[in-house]
Amino acid sequence: MEQNNKKALTTAAGRPYVEHENSMTAGPRGPVLLEDYILHEKMAHFNRERIPERVVHAKGSGAFGTFKVTHDISKYTKAKIFNQIGKETKVFLRFSTVGGEMGSADTERDPRGFALKFYTEDGNWDLVGNNTPVFFIKDAKKFSDFIHTQKRDPRTHCKSATMVWDFWSLNPESLHQVLILMSDRGTPYGYRHMHGFGSHTFSMINANNERVWVKFHFKTQQGIKNFTNDEATVMKGKDPDFAQRDLVKAIDSGNFPKWTMKIQIMTNEQAKNFPFNPFDVTKTWPHADFPLIEVGELELNQVPKNYFATVEQSAFAPAHIIDGIGFSPDRMLQGRILSYPDAHRHRLGVNYQQIPVNACPYATNNFHRDGFMRVDDNGNDHPNYYPNSSGIIEPDMSYKEPGLELDGQAADWYDRNAGLPGDEDHYTQPGLLFTKAMNDYDRHNLISNIVDSMSGIEGPQKDNIIARQLCHFFRADQNLGMTVAQGLNIDMTEIMKKMSH
Numbered sequence: 001m002e003q004n005n006k007k008a009l010t011t012a013a014g015r016p017y018v019e020h021e022n023s024m025t026a027g028p029r030g031p032v033l034l035e036d037y038i039l040h041e042k043m044a045h046f047n048r049e050r051i052p053e054r055v056v057h058a059k060g061s062g063a064f065g066t067f068k069v070t071h072d073i074s075k076y077t078k079a080k081i082f083n084q085i086g087k088e089t090k091v092f093l094r095f096s097t098v099g100g101e102m103g104s105a106d107t108e109r110d111p112r113g114f115a116l117k118f119y120t121e122d123g124n125w126d127l128v129g130n131n132t133p134v135f136f137i138k139d140a141k142k143f144s145d146f147i148h149t150q151k152r153d154p155r156t157h158c159k160s161a162t163m164v165w166d167f168w169s170l171n172p173e174s175l176h177q178v179l180i181l182m183s184d185r186g187t188p189y190g191y192r193h194m195h196g197f198g199s200h201t202f203s204m205i206n207a208n209n210e211r212v213w214v215k216f217h218f219k220t221q222q223g224i225k226n227f228t229n230d231e232a233t234v235m236k237g238k239d240p241d242f243a244q245r246d247l248v249k250a251i252d253s254g255n256f257p258k259w260t261m262k263i264q265i266m267t268n269e270q271a272k273n274f275p276f277n278p279f280d281v282t283k284t285w286p287h288a289d290f291p292l293i294e295v296g297e298l299e300l301n302q303v304p305k306n307y308f309a310t311v312e313q314s315a316f317a318p319a320h321i322i323d324g325i326g327f328s329p330d331r332m333l334q335g336r337i338l339s340y341p342d343a344h345r346h347r348l349g350v351n352y353q354q355i356p357v358n359a360c361p362y363a364t365n366n367f368h369r370d371g372f373m374r375v376d377d378n379g380n381d382h383p384n385y386y387p388n389s390s391g392i393i394e395p396d397m398s399y400k401e402p403g404l405e406l407d408g409q410a411a412d413w414y415d416r417n418a419g420l421p422g423d424e425d426h427y428t429q430p431g432l433l434f435t436k437a438m439n440d441y442d443r444h445n446l447i448s449n450i451v452d453s454m455s456g457i458e459g460p461q462k463d464n465i466i467a468r469q470l471c472h473f474f475r476a477d478q479n480l481g482m483t484v485a486q487g488l489n490i491d492m493t494e495i496m497k498k499m500s501h
């Protein structure tokens with residue numbers, strides 16, 4: 001019955017059927033019959049609609065778009081995506097908040113995820129970054145502890161300022177990101193008015209197999225726009241899905257959001273002489289020393305037709321790099337290389353890379369077989385072992401990365417904050433952010449947001465937590481420490497006395 005675009009209602013097995021509203025009963029007033037398997041199918045499928053939400057970044061929005069090369073960077077990388085000015089590559093971008101659940105409000109104070117999937121001819125490249133160039137911690141071993149403090153208290157099941165500031169005050173490397181988060185950049189006006197960053201240091205390898213270190217930046221062409229703390233709080237009640245609605249509306253009306261992609265490049269020689277660990281994600285590379293180099297333009301131009309199929313089932317992994325782009329020894333990045341595919345196997349299953357939004361539209365040739373929800377041809381009748389005499393699938397040695405030079409030191413548990421010079425400096429860059437990058441308005445809002453948040457600290461450790469955190473603020477900038485202390489009605493002379501004992 002396919003008339004006027006109408007389709008016959010069917011079971012999941014494709015059998016047309018008609019009784020979608022009434023169950024089969026023994027007489028008009030009698031019990032329901034087991035035979036009505038369609039009733040069972042309907043209820044059973046509904047019961048299984050939910051999949052595990054992402055353990056972090058659960059609330060998000062996504063769109064397809066295009067990346068276009070505008071400048072030649074082939075002297076740094078042989079990645080085919082960059083090999084011609086004007087070349088266009090399809091992308092999928094998912095934005096997100098971090099700490100909230102799937103139904104949480106879009107205007108929560110939080111970093112925003114900026115996860116990009118480039119569908120390149122050499123495989124899908126995932127750049128899974130945030131709207132900030134730095135992060136709270138610098139070792140993956142601390143990630144689960146950190147995230148526990150951002151989620152819910154195990155007893156009250158409420159968010160807890162005490163846990164949050166306890167952790168930050170005990171991990172001073174968080175200060176840089178804390179200042180960004182507590183500024184109005186922690187409550188961006190939707191997803192279109194913020195920058196994106198790869199955040200970590202990655203590497204680029206050129207056609208001569210020479211490696212440089214690289215950081216990725218995506219500068220919003222819509223201009224930076226943020227909510228104030230009060231505006232964000234009001235919007236949580238008015239429209240918890242503000243950012244999703246804003247993105248969909250903009251794209252549907254043809255107002256395609258755009259970002260300019262830029263990179264910073266550091267040679268190995270420069271890395272050796274850099275005053276900080278260049279692979280420390282709590283620090284930035286000064287733009288004066290490592291200027292931004294323009295690469296291309298990213299445009300979002302298509303809202304996926306189905307949110308669950310595409311946005312919810314999208315899976316990004318820092319492990320997914322491509323020829324010409326490599327990792328770096330950043331401890332956080334190294335941890336993330338392992339963590340994400342593991343998370344996807346749990347959330348979406350072992351064959352998550354066959355889900356259309358995640359599937360490489362070009363070739364995938366390997367010897368992985370079977371597993372739950374294998375929905376492609378499963379390698380057909382080709383040999384499922386290697387080596388084999390057919391030789392159809394062979395490693396192509398032209399894709400080999402150059403080896404990474406190491407410093408020859410022993411493997412050990414090196415203190416992330418006390419290894420080499422600069423590792424213990426958690427204050428220089430936050431101080432410059434406060435005094436140089438921010439203006440009076442930014443500083444005023446930052447301090448009022450910090451005071452608002454720290455006022456929620458409670459419990460027996462309250463004074464210690466506040467004192468410890470104030471010390472970090474003071475070490476970044478005296479004025480910052482003093483104004484936060486004043487805002488919290490803290491008598492600094494008392495604290496100084498305690499500290500000296």
Ligand code: HEM
Pocket residue numbers: 053054055056057060094095096112113114115128129130135139140141143198199200281314315316332333335336339340343344347
């Ligand atoms: C070692 C530290 C980290 C670990 C172990 C970690 C782990 C995870 C996990 C397990 C997920 C959920 C993945 C899923 O179920 O799809 C996730 C999502 C995400 N993470 Fe991280 N993360 C870390 C640090 C970071 C950093 C430093 C950034 C940004 C610079 C970041 C950005 C993101 C983004 C954007 C998402 C959401 C991706 C999406 O939209 O699907 N993470 N992370």
